[in-house]
Each structure stands twice: as C-alpha cells, then as structure tokens.
Amino acid sequence: MRRRNWTRRQFVRNTAAGVAGASLFGGFATASASGKEDAAKPAVLGGKPVRTKPWPRWPRWYPKTDEPRVLEVLRSGVWSRKSVVEEFERKWAAALGAKRCLATTNGTHALITALRVLDVGPGDEVLTTPYTFIATIDAILLNGAMPVFVDVDPETFQIDPSKIEAKITDRTRAILPVHILGLPADMPKILSIARKHNLKVVEDACQAHLAEIRGKKVGTFGDFGAFSFQNSKNLPIGEGGALVSDDDALMDRAFSFHNFGRPYGTMVGDVSGQYVIVGTKCRTTEYQAAIGLAQLRRLEPETRLRHQNAEYLKSQIQDIPGILPYRLVDGVTLASFHLFPFRIDSKAFGGLSRDQFLKALQAEGVPCSGGYRPLNTMPYLKDAFTSRLFQAFYSKDELDFDAYVERNRCPANDRVCDETVWLPQYVLLGTRQDMDDIARAIRKIREHAEEIAQA
C-alpha cells in the first residue's frame, strides 16, 4: 500500500468516514508475520505493526438517541432558522458562559462577520498567527484588512505574546489569536496588550470547544469568539459555526449582518421591512442545529477524556530523546486537543526526518499527519495585494510582496511546520491501553530510527 503524508483536509476527508487505521494507515491484513523478531522490526521495514485494532470512529452518531429530534425537524418542514437554532444558540452560550451566541453557516463566516461588525476593514492591520488554518487569514483579507503575522512559541504552538507589541503600528486595529489545535492561546497576556493599545480582539476558537483558562472558556475573552462545527471538529455538524459575545449591541449587529441586514434587537425601530445595514446570509438550518444539540450532549465528557488521555500520552513520550512535547500556557484548566501535537528533533531522533517518522508511525497503525505549512509566504497573499481593493487602500511599498514576506518572517513557525506531528482528536477518545500503544509505537521507531532513516 502506498503511504503518504496527508494534508489536514485530505487527512480528515479520508479518515472521517470510517475506521481510520484499518484501511488507510497500515495494510494490517498483509502484516502477517508473527513472532518476536517481526514484532520488534519496524512495520515500515516489513515488521508487525504495534497496532492493528481500529481507532474510535469520528464523527459519532447514535441513532437511538440522536435521530428522533433530527427526524422531527425533517418531518416538520420547518428547516430555515427557527426555534431549534435558537435552542442550540442558548445551549452553546450556556456551555461557554457567554451572554449571547449566533449560529452561522461555518467558522469562516463567523470570523468574517466578527471583523465586519467591528468595522475592521481596508487600511487596518490585524495581528495574527501564521500557525493556523487558511480561513483565519481569509477572514482578514476578505474584509480588506492586512494580516500582520506574529511568530509563535514553538512549545505552545500559539501566537507568542512577547512578540506582539513589536508589530503594533498606528494602523493596527485588532488582534486575532487562534487557539490552535484546541490548546488555548495566552488570553490574559493578549488582552492586557489589547487594552493598553486600544485594540479589538476576535478569538478564533474554531478548534477549541470548551477549552478554558482558569475556568473561563476560550472564545469569551475577546470582543467576539468564533467556533466551527465542521465534520472533523470536536463538535461536528458537518458544517456549521457560531459567534459568541457578551456585547448586546455587537451581537444585534452580527445577527443583522448574517440575515441580509434586516434589523434585529436594539436595531429595531419603526424600520420593519427595511434593511438597515449591508448584510449577507450565513444562517444555519434547523436540522443542523438538531445534529448540534445531539453532539453537544457528549462534548463535555469527551473533552475531559481527550484532555486526560493527552496528558497521559505526553507523560509517556516526553522523555524519549528527540520528542519535543507541547506545553500548555499558564492557567489552562482544560484543553480540547482537536489535535495532539508534538515535535521531532530529527538530530536527537537518530537522524530520522519528520516525514520519515510520519510514515513509520502510520505503518505502526497510528494515524498521524504533519500539519500546516507556513501561511505567511503563500501566493494567496499576492492575489489579495494585486486586487483593486488593496491597491486603493495600501501603498506600493505595503503591497510589495517580497518586502511583505521579509517583514512577516516567522522563523519559529517555519521550524514548527517542519517538525510537528499531529494525532487526530479521535484517538484521544480511546483507552489508556490505546495511549500505551501509541507510546510503544513511538518508542519502537526511536529504537530503530537510524535503520529507518537509512532504509
């Protein structure tokens, strides 16, 4: 079986539908040799894989308990946004301790809406991290604002707060931290910088459902928090998203924007039937909300299990030479571990490259991928800079792509992108023995690293 490094999207697409390991990662049925010698030999060199049992499936769906509400909605014929969406919004807000929630079509539109409502637009700079999914940056660019990349802390994988202030200019309007991989960014530090410089804060919590710092959920620190309920996410609906905030005026405006600019809440006067702001439509449906309510019931225990298993797995692998484990920022009381990350120091790992490691770990029956590539140097930026919108609002120097790339260098992130290994969240829904299997596979690869590197 041909093995390869999957991009995150390929990885999700290819594993979400079924029992990931068995079909994709191991060729288990053909690993027929037994005996001690084969068990010791790395699977990538023809030995027996450590792991042949399937991993937990994702997404989870329990027809008996999950389907009645969905069927009720389908049979009602009321499919556009109504009471079930409102119920989901109330429950998601309550789960986070937020005053308000607005359900959207997806996390991308939640982010676009947040920046739009805060009037972050052409001529403004938004500070963000290069270690994220493209949607974070698209939301900035689609509003006509300029992303300014702040390097990451390689241990936490998050935006490095100590590097933010150096990037602030008189055009900076907002900070867009991303709780990437479901590990919280350092919100107390980020908020204190934002307050000092009078900046707006939009949290991209699209991967960080229920993660918290000192008991406060991420997504509730800034002016807005944005979530995604896409298929791979810890709260999967297929597609879906949400914005949360405690600010009624902002949320009323967000509601209006997501509903063609129709007046809502405090925006209602004697203007019914009129359109009060420029809007779009990114409303979610009643049946999506019904799926979300089913998923929400199990999110809390699943999140605690992922956190416990992640910390246990980390304890089992952190002393292996060449393994660089994640570090949670101060005060994290719960992380959601949408992905379990660690880095490989190739030199200390017997010269085995990260990509060779990925192939070897996949062969041992452990699903894994290499994660993001640096977003601060890619061609989509050039596309934005050559648009008439950007040319109208930014100087020639600001739109000089090579100079932009130079200004936005993030060497720590480059290293992170080269060294990181991700395990998908669903493996963390397994047992302690499952975590032991992963640790055993990594130790086995370490023991044979030189041999695999030279093969």
Ligand SMILES: Cc1ncc(COP(=O)(O)O)c(C=O)c1O
């Ligand atoms: C960090 C991050 N931001 C934004 C998004 C966009 O969410 P969606 O796919 O729901 O539009 C995602 C989802 O993939 C994400 O991982």
